[in-house]
Amino acid sequence: MDQINPPVGSLQPRPTISRLPLESAVVRFAGDSGDGIQLIGNRFAIETAQSGNDLATFPDFPAEIRAPVGTTFGVSAFQINFGARLIKTSGDAPDVLVALNPAALKVELPNLKRGGTVIVDTGSFSERNLRKAGYAGNPLADSTLADGRTIEIDISRLTLEAVKPLGLSQHDALRCKNMWVLGLLYWMYGRERQSTIAWLGKRFASDPLVAEANVAALNAGHAYGETSEVAGDITGFSVAPAPLPPGTYRSVTGADALAWGLVVGAHLARLKLFFASYPITPASPVLHLLARQSELGVTTLQAEDEIAAVCAAIGASFAGALGVTSSSGPGMALKSEAISLAVAAELPLVILNTQRAGPSTGLPTKTEQSDLNQALYGRHGEAPLAVLAARSPADCFDVAVEAVRLAVRAMTPVIVLSDGYIGNATQAWQVPAVADLPAFPVRQETNPDGFSPYSRDPETLARPWAVPGTPGLAHRIGGIERDYETGNISYSPENHQRMSDVRAAKIARLAQAIPAQAVALGPDRGRLALVGWGSTFGPINRAVSLALERGDAVSHIHLRHLSPLPANLGELLAGFDRVLVVEGNNGQLRALLRSEYLLDAEGLNKMTGRPFTIDEVERAIRDRL
Amino acid sequence: MDQINPPVGSLQPRPTISRLPLESAVVRFAGDSGDGIQLIGNRFAIETAQSGNDLATFPDFPAEIRAPVGTTFGVSAFQINFGARLIKTSGDAPDVLVALNPAALKVELPNLKRGGTVIVDTGSFSERNLRKAGYAGNPLADSTLADGRTIEIDISRLTLEAVKPLGLSQHDALRCKNMWVLGLLYWMYGRERQSTIAWLGKRFASDPLVAEANVAALNAGHAYGETSEVAGDITGFSVAPAPLPPGTYRSVTGADALAWGLVVGAHLARLKLFFASYPITPASPVLHLLARQSELGVTTLQAEDEIAAVCAAIGASFAGALGVTSSSGPGMALKSEAISLAVAAELPLVILNTQRAGPSTGLPTKTEQSDLNQALYGRHGEAPLAVLAARSPADCFDVAVEAVRLAVRAMTPVIVLSDGYIGNATQAWQVPAVADLPAFPVRQETNPDGFSPYSRDPETLARPWAVPGTPGLAHRIGGIERDYETGNISYSPENHQRMSDVRAAKIARLAQAIPAQAVALGPDRGRLALVGWGSTFGPINRAVSLALERGDAVSHIHLRHLSPLPANLGELLAGFDRVLVVEGNNGQLRALLRSEYLLDAEGLNKMTGRPFTIDEVERAIRDRL
Amino acid sequence: MTAVTPPVSFVPKDFASDQEVRWCPGCGDYAILKATQKALAEVGATPDKTVFVSGIGCSSRFPYYLATYGFHTIHGRAPAVATGVKLARPDLDVWIATGDGDGLSIGGNHLLHVLRRNVDLQILLFNNEIYGLTKGQYSPTSHRGTRSPSSPHGTQEEPVSPAQFALGAGGRFVARAIDTQQKQLVEILKAAHAHRGTSFIEVFQNCVVYNDNVFATFTERAVAAEMQLWVAHGKPLLFANGTRGLRLKPGTLMLEAVTIGEEGITEADILIHDQTSKPLALMLAALQPPTMPVALGVLYCSPTACLPLAPAQGAIDPAALPQQIDAALHRGDTWTIESRADS
Amino acid sequence: MTAVTPPVSFVPKDFASDQEVRWCPGCGDYAILKATQKALAEVGATPDKTVFVSGIGCSSRFPYYLATYGFHTIHGRAPAVATGVKLARPDLDVWIATGDGDGLSIGGNHLLHVLRRNVDLQILLFNNEIYGLTKGQYSPTSHRGTRSPSSPHGTQEEPVSPAQFALGAGGRFVARAIDTQQKQLVEILKAAHAHRGTSFIEVFQNCVVYNDNVFATFTERAVAAEMQLWVAHGKPLLFANGTRGLRLKPGTLMLEAVTIGEEGITEADILIHDQTSKPLALMLAALQPPTMPVALGVLYCSPTACLPLAPAQGAIDPAALPQQIDAALHRGDTWTIESRADS
Numbered sequence A, B: 001m002d003q004i005n006p007p008v009g010s011l012q013p014r015p016t017i018s019r020l021p022l023e024s025a026v027v028r029f030a031g032d033s034g035d036g037i038q039l040i041g042n043r044f045a046i047e048t049a050q051s052g053n054d055l056a057t058f059p060d061f062p063a064e065i066r067a068p069v070g071t072t073f074g075v076s077a078f079q080i081n082f083g084a085r086l087i088k089t090s091g092d093a094p095d096v097l098v099a100l101n102p103a104a105l106k107v108e109l110p111n112l113k114r115g116g117t118v119i120v121d122t123g124s125f126s127e128r129n130l131r132k133a134g135y136a137g138n139p140l141a142d143s144t145l146a147d148g149r150t151i152e153i154d155i156s157r158l159t160l161e162a163v164k165p166l167g168l169s170q171h172d173a174l175r176c177k178n179m180w181v182l183g184l185l186y187w188m189y190g191r192e193r194q195s196t197i198a199w200l201g202k203r204f205a206s207d208p209l210v211a212e213a214n215v216a217a218l219n220a221g222h223a224y225g226e227t228s229e230v231a232g233d234i235t236g237f238s239v240a241p242a243p244l245p246p247g248t249y250r251s252v253t254g255a256d257a258l259a260w261g262l263v264v265g266a267h268l269a270r271l272k273l274f275f276a277s278y279p280i281t282p283a284s285p286v287l288h289l290l291a292r293q294s295e296l297g298v299t300t301l302q303a304e305d306e307i308a309a310v311c312a313a314i315g316a317s318f319a320g321a322l323g324v325t326s327s328s329g330p331g332m333a334l335k336s337e338a339i340s341l342a343v344a345a346e347l348p349l350v351i352l353n354t355q356r357a358g359p360s361t362g363l364p365t366k367t368e369q370s371d372l373n374q375a376l377y378g379r380h381g382e383a384p385l386a387v388l389a390a391r392s393p394a395d396c397f398d399v400a401v402e403a404v405r406l407a408v409r410a411m412t413p414v415i416v417l418s419d420g421y422i423g424n425a426t427q428a429w430q431v432p433a434v435a436d437l438p439a440f441p442v443r444q445e446t447n448p449d450g451f452s453p454y455s456r457d458p459e460t461l462a463r464p465w466a467v468p469g470t471p472g473l474a475h476r477i478g479g480i481e482r483d484y485e486t487g488n489i490s491y492s493p494e495n496h497q498r499m500s501d502v503r504a505a506k507i508a509r510l511a512q513a514i515p516a517q518a519v520a521l522g523p524d525r526g527r528l529a530l531v532g533w534g535s536t537f538g539p540i541n542r543a544v545s546l547a548l549e550r551g552d553a554v555s556h557i558h559l560r561h562l563s564p565l566p567a568n569l570g571e572l573l574a575g576f577d578r579v580l581v582v583e584g585n586n587g588q589l590r591a592l593l594r595s596e597y598l599l600d601a602e603g604l605n606k607m608t609g610r611p612f613t614i615d616e617v618e619r620a621i622r623d624r625l
Numbered sequence C, D: 001m002t003a004v005t006p007p008v009s010f011v012p013k014d015f016a017s018d019q020e021v022r023w024c025p026g027c028g029d030y031a032i033l034k035a036t037q038k039a040l041a042e043v044g045a046t047p048d049k050t051v052f053v054s055g056i057g058c059s060s061r062f063p064y065y066l067a068t069y070g071f072h073t074i075h076g077r078a079p080a081v082a083t084g085v086k087l088a089r090p091d092l093d094v095w096i097a098t099g100d101g102d103g104l105s106i107g108g109n110h111l112l113h114v115l116r117r118n119v120d121l122q123i124l125l126f127n128n129e130i131y132g133l134t135k136g137q138y139s140p141t142s143h144r145g146t147r148s149p150s151s152p153h154g155t156q157e158e159p160v161s162p163a164q165f166a167l168g169a170g171g172r173f174v175a176r177a178i179d180t181q182q183k184q185l186v187e188i189l190k191a192a193h194a195h196r197g198t199s200f201i202e203v204f205q206n207c208v209v210y211n212d213n214v215f216a217t218f219t220e221r222a223v224a225a226e227m228q229l230w231v232a233h234g235k236p237l238l239f240a241n242g243t244r245g246l247r248l249k250p251g252t253l254m255l256e257a258v259t260i261g262e263e264g265i266t267e268a269d270i271l272i273h274d275q276t277s278k279p280l281a282l283m284l285a286a287l288q289p290p291t292m293p294v295a296l297g298v299l300y301c302s303p304t305a306c307l308p309l310a311p312a313q314g315a316i317d318p319a320a321l322p323q324q325i326d327a328a329l330h331r332g333d334t335w336t337i338e339s340r341a342d343s
Ligand SMILES: Cc1ncc(C[n+]2csc(CCOP(=O)(O)OP(=O)(O)O)c2C)c(N)n1
Pocket: B278, B279, B280, B281, B306, B330, B331, B334, B361, C056, C057, C058, C059, C060, C074, C075, C098, C099, C100, C101, C102, C103, C126, C128, C130, C131, C132, C133, C134, C139
């Protein structure tokens, strides 16, 4: 353990020295919820992105709103994986852990990479804080940290010193601690400070003293790095730019990307977006973002419950808008009766499910992929619909657009599966130009000649969308079985069979409108295919690419379309000796593939509330080759 | 077509003459909803049962509450299949159709067996009624009835004449028409009139004149048969007693049997039965029957909706009663979030689903088997539970008792699937003596020493049931993930995995407590097995027995336990060259068996709102052999 | 495409659809249908601009029989669906048809919230104090002691009063009518239509099959005058052909029925109906036979801001939208990856 | 089996569970918890006979912190679960803890029906005018204009008044309290416990994180006397330390705040609180700052028949049950198949 004496009066910039080049790095910031961890995490991510790295991040909030200061359950963390290569996950174990208090060390240390570095704020290791964290002794003094490198800095004191000239209260001064840390990390990874300084100025525009204090702390942390580096205590790294396609980028969470995808998708369909939801973790951020888009013509409704939300969305679709609703597992359960109405009424509807760990309330802030069965089968009667899954935060955008396209094409509800992991995680996303995206304008019916609300497009089998207010098309629809020809109520046995068949055929036929399944990585046929859907993309893809680098014969197939399945999927899978389905549930896709293709697919399953690690997937590959 | 002149003054009994012996017969009564069809159907069934035949019946109500008189959608029908052999279904096509008005003829004629007999009331074939029924001309005058034998009788007039001496109004007199028909049918099948006469006396005790009129009509109809028989116009049949085990019998609908099964099951568990439901077709009759059983200690609650119903049942189970709820598809959808709570809280709960044709409101009065997927998978998260299906009205009793047994054994929700067909159909049921049934008294926890609400029975993996009010056991449970040891809230990743695993294992382990799957009919291995669940039992069993009689190598396997599946099922199915899954949906069990056993099971599927006919199943067998 | 020129105005039968009406003969629903068609014609509604949304129940079959747009949804959810319709298309004239079970049993929450949000639409609640469609179980409005298949010994629960509930939920237009009293019903429907915000109308509707004559205590011709108090804003609360009226029992907060001419009471002593007074509306809504007449008509009408607000969002320029979306996507921190020489 | 002899009486801390309380420091929920533990002790409750049922929300974590039986159920459904508990076990003392979102947004229907059925239990509704647990979205009680993540421009909807809603739903005991005013809160909880039927208590609860000081207009020390009117049955409706009071504005049905001594007003002019008067309760519940004080205490208490009824079903004799069931199974038409000679 290195006890470092703070360099006194070392705030002048030093000449840049040679840095250790890295292909990628994982850094985790952790501290009390009040320490501003998410703030510096996000800021670090932005600077990292500006420097041309690819990146993925994951914020890890405590389950409690505001846990007592210093407790383990009040620890907030932010992880970033960035590199000179394309980044697929927010990283397994961190290379560097910043622990701003004993509780953070207690919670996060077990996840540190073997031989990784811990930076601790010794100033927070008081008796009281140690006790709150559940430490019997001081981990800095015993063998707790023996494995790896520990950098102990009294960040609290150094922050106080740095901002002292400004005369803030001790409490306010200490709140700058996070900026001190950010400064140090900026130095470690060679990031610029300018834009952060400008940002601080804007953020605290109403309180210039606070802005100045934060800048002072930032600079002090940075300077500390320089000084220590010269002293050999802290290593500086450099991470080259990643081979990203040129363009404008921003960082998006899966929730942001879903929301933007809906806005853009509705626009491409030339429809008004109507979004109704009821708050639920981790789905709410989509509502929050869309509630701010009224200038883009988006209408949002915070409904009284999930049933009202989906029903309002159905009403809006009936009235000619694109009705969208969103929730997480428990709320999805409540929506299922109404989704069945949308199936029967054959109205377009997009339903977002940001999955969390279940059953029941389960672990609301933790991730899981266990709602696939619910999406596929969780309705009474035969009520087929389309199901899509997003693989990463940025992919959420494309999947949302795709959901709108399929919903209006087939006049059908489409369920989009995201999850708590990709919903909250961020990724660099190349911002598209809306005008460049292929539009799919909807033709709503206007012709009264021979109009029947349940006549069908011979290609898509979709019924016409005849919107209230259209002259001459007044008609009535509902959830009671409708006559195949007229749409009027029909109790005829033959008609029910025919309608059941056409509902199934309509969804099956969507397979003609979706791309053939391609292999994401690896050969098209071979010994082993790893099949995934949704957020397992990152770990599978990275694990397979590492295995391929090692020369293993393994491929990665990742499904976006879960209903209907791509037409060529059976054939594709048949080309592999073994198929391993990796999913965060007890084998839901696996059962579907087994039933569909009579294929002896194995499962790699996990339900801990956490995403798969690359390592777990790699081990599974090794076990099978 | 035989135009019969009514015998005048022929009410004296005639000597019994030789009758044509039949192994079984299917009779269908049809008329306007106001004609008292259900009444005579039920009465005929009782007399038939008394005479020792086995039987099954199906009432076919109109979808409308009270449709205008004489319309096709106001036709009410009642079908009975009875015989000297064991009867498995209410019969495919009727041998004899009684049509009391043109609308009944219009609706029912297409279903008549080829060469079957129609008895029509010519008195109702007025211009006006023909028009209401949608007949352009008079079907009695054209070729409509060419195929088969038609017995035309002016039943209206004959009834009026028979009751004339009593001086009733024309309206009241005509209401006895149904009794006239019953009398005729009694004569045709050699039934006694005494008990019906006694019953009429009781039924109309407050109005002796009406009682007398009904008796007069009954006798007149009977006498008419005798006279015509002598004239050779109407054939008399005899159906010998069926080889039924000795005992006391009654007729039960599936709904009755479910209700009684719950009462008896709760008693065998030594629990109080708490039943909460919200009315819905075709599930309501269970609520109605149980609402009348307060003297047996049954508490019923008509809740404000299905969610409240299941939640109240869960609350009652928490409080130590046997909580039961019931609904049909749309209501089941609404209950799914709460069922997941019962899975998480690990409380016993029985949930009845009397399936109807979907999706959405669908065809509420028609039957279907399309909620199996919903029962198995229709929850968010991994929320395993037990699923059972009843095969016939009488079987509903056994299945309800079994559901209670499994629910309390594993502290788990159990979904019982019935459907609109067996729910409303009746069957002769041998009434058990409650004392003879094996009891399974529940041991609720009382010992505070080392008590933990989530400790587990090593055999069943069930947690203890510690009921509020028990001294020293106060504890808190809920839907957030619970610690494996203490039951307190736990966000630990490892714990969630462990709890997910134990929830799955607990249900899987129930397979040890259920009987091995046996073959219902036919050899244990061979060329073709027909697999069914629920109400397809009758048609499959009868079709297979006919095929076996013909010497075909075919077996019938019928599942009662759908989750968990019987431990030997895979092995059993593997013994057949081909497996055909017969179900009233698009292949839900089929998908499960394919996935579970990688077995290329085919499907025979139907969604017309009607049960399979024996004939449909026979044809499917023939196609495959 | 054929250009359809709508007729300038419509007569009641223009609002009748081609579907055969399938309620039981004698059902009160027929009268409500007729009154609605009449009211629609009289307010100058256009079939193509009018939407009826309903839940499930006999009453909820209503939309099928109107030649407007219609959506027969699922049990209890009509207010939520209708809210979506209205927010998506503020120009449409939206009506809800619901029953006492649909609206107040399974659908109570949505009824609460549509009233609270004051969405600009009309609600017709057909109160027959029974579940008609499912064959006669008691409903939340069934009076204590109602025997039904699910309450063979009579209900033990106090019913909810639809009008009191609507007022408690924040309803700004609450009225009551009787199915067969066409003249008043049509007028009330027109007043409801004129009101901006949610208009709630409870219609006492006779179910001839499962609850025949349940309202006979005040609807029978013989007792009608004595037992029906038709309120009118600004008019004294008189009934029994003007011979009786209501006053505030002196020194209390209770309404009292008094006879003009008895004990020195004159018309001047009778309370004047103020439809903007919520306390009065609540007291009127609570009156019950046999001791008091049933208050009918517009009990409460006090408009306030409603949803949707003036179409502020109407101002979206479709041509500018792509650029606006682009701008929104670029808001916040973005960065640029330059195309690299070596690629 | 160990025989557990419960202590004769319990003190507040006997009602505290061993679980660490995890609300935000400073949250009003702590005070409500404390008052509840005190009230339970004072009414002589037994932990083993007491059940707390809750939904989901910060407030719904309540049961974990009480050493009674507890069930933290799902969002909005606590009234339904609690109804099942109480009907299955009438001997238990059942309480519900819920929030403004849990109870009045998703759970509005169950709240309506538990009140209507008048199930004998107590409901504590923690009203913080916000969704705490899901991080600060507005709730159905949020005042118009509330800015939140889901209403960035301020809400456009009128809030529901919990007390008015409860009265409209048929509630027979409706009270209001403030989290930090312990003395009154404890008394109200005790009164609620004493009431047979559903007791509904709205507690104004401060959410320090997402809606801090939202009730400051009447809870701040400086304005408390002026802005809080604590009602007591049979006592005049006085506030501002007895210097002001309410009277019925002459000739109207409106409450008016008047100052004793001004314009000849004496205490005799002040209305006396009658907790059995529903019109008065409704008027009191509607009073709002800044023009009027907030009415607190037991606004309404008027017992009537409640569920479960006197345990008529208690009379089941377990020994006789098998025969009774047998008899029931044989009721109606049965027939006998004799054992046949040839079998
Ligand atoms: C989710 C769901 N639950 C239950 C039902 C069954 N159901 C249909 S209508 C109805 C009640 C109808 O009562 P009401 O609203 O008073 O209408 P009415 O028939 O009396 O006009 C019920 C319980 C259903 N269709 N869907």
